[in-house]
Amino acid sequence: MSSIILHHYGASPFSEKVRAILGYKQLEWRSVLIPRIMPKPELVALTGGYRKTPVMQIGRDIYADTHLITRQIERLAPEPSLFPEADIASVIGLEQLGDKRLFLAAVPVMFRPAGRAVLIDKLGKDYLASFGADRAALFKGGHVARPDAAYSDAVLPPTLDAVDHQLTDRDFLFGERPCIADFSVYHPIWYIRSNSGVAPLLDDYPNLLAWADRVRALGHGTREDIDAGQAHEIAARCEQWQPLPAAVEGGLVPGTRVSVAATDYGTEPSQGELVSIAADSMTIQRGGPDGQPVRVHFPRDGFRVEAAEA
Numbered sequence: 001m002s003s004i005i006l007h008h009y010g011a012s013p014f015s016e017k018v019r020a021i022l023g024y025k026q027l028e029w030r031s032v033l034i035p036r037i038m039p040k041p042e043l044v045a046l047t048g049g050y051r052k053t054p055v056m057q058i059g060r061d062i063y064a065d066t067h068l069i070t071r072q073i074e075r076l077a078p079e080p081s082l083f084p085e086a087d088i089a090s091v092i093g094l095e096q097l098g099d100k101r102l103f104l105a106a107v108p109v110m111f112r113p114a115g116r117a118v119l120i121d122k123l124g125k126d127y128l129a130s131f132g133a134d135r136a137a138l139f140k141g142g143h144v145a146r147p148d149a150a151y152s153d154a155v156l157p158p159t160l161d162a163v164d165h166q167l168t169d170r171d172f173l174f175g176e177r178p179c180i181a182d183f184s185v186y187h188p189i190w191y192i193r194s195n196s197g198v199a200p201l202l203d204d205y206p207n208l209l210a211w212a213d214r215v216r217a218l219g220h221g222t223r224e225d226i227d228a229g230q231a232h233e234i235a236a237r238c239e240q241w242q243p244l245p246a247a248v249e250g251g252l253v254p255g256t257r258v259s260v261a262a263t264d265y266g267t268e269p270s271q272g273e274l275v276s277i278a279a280d281s282m283t284i285q286r287g288g289p290d291g292q293p294v295r296v297h298f299p300r301d302g303f304r305v306e307a308a309e310a
């Protein structure tokens with residue numbers, strides 16, 4: 001059993017990205033299901049404020065955002081690698097295309113009439129209204145506006161077309177093996193396919209559909225379900241920290257009380273004492289569940305750190 005605990009929910013695309021990577025690396029992991037909408041008191045007890053999905057826990061170390069979660073999984077289980085060095089800049093470019101543009105373009109598709117009908121069927125009208133209000137709040141305060149139908153119409157067809165073309169003569173986006181780009185482009189496609197009302201809009205892209213089947217066939221690894229209370233206990237009982245990447249000059253002195261928040265959407269800040277700033281990540285320490293210390297790690301890209309008001 002790896003020490004990975006994923007806090008996630010079934011319908012979350014970014015969670016599916018991580019679950020598929022756990023499948024590709026054939027890892028054993030523990031699963032804690034969290035609510036789709038606020039409040040999420042048991043998750044926030046670990047993160048200190050960050051609310052987005054998923055969050056990864058290893059003992060008393062908590063990792064926010066799949067940019068960092070996937071890189072931490074790569075450190076724990078380097079083979080097979082998600083980051084092929086020969087194409088790394090292009091790979092990261094496609095990772096961002098999937099996680100940012102394609103994901104945001106997929107969201108309004110769910111609310112097209114045929115998609116909405118399926119959602120009402122699955123979730124009920126009242127829950128869907130609460131979901132809509134929660135997501136409207138999610139997009140307040142950050143620099144990314146809630147995507148609308150016009151954004152989807154502009155971004156989706158040319159992007160799907162380009163990906164479909166790239167997959168004409170290969171199994172995965174960069175050749176014979178999947179890499180981080182595949183998983184980042186996959187999860188918005190998985191999201192659209194998960195709604196039978198709108199899934200047919202992918203029918204024009206046969207290479208993309210065959211590739212999505214190949215990614216799905218990687219599975220999710222071996223999952224054991226636990227509850228949030230058990231995850232909190234694991235954090236409270238753990239006596240060691242995960243190794244930290246080398247610190248760099250980040251402008252703020254370790255020990256400073258800081259506030260860290262995403263800059264795009266879901267900007268609820270987490271506060272704590274700065275432990276270190278590295279090239280790719282930053283870490284704070286705070287009192288977690290039961291008052292025991294936890295460290296929360298964030299990517300630097302897409303997050304702001306500043307001294308907290310006294």
Ligand SMILES: N[C@@H](CCC(=O)N[C@@H](CS)C(=O)NCC(=O)O)C(=O)O
Pocket residue numbers: 012013014015036037038051052053054064065066067099138266
């Ligand atoms: N940049 C984040 C994006 C995560 C994200 O947008 N997740 C969605 C769910 S797939 C979310 O947090 N929605 C609001 C929520 O779950 O509370 C990451 O890579 O983890």
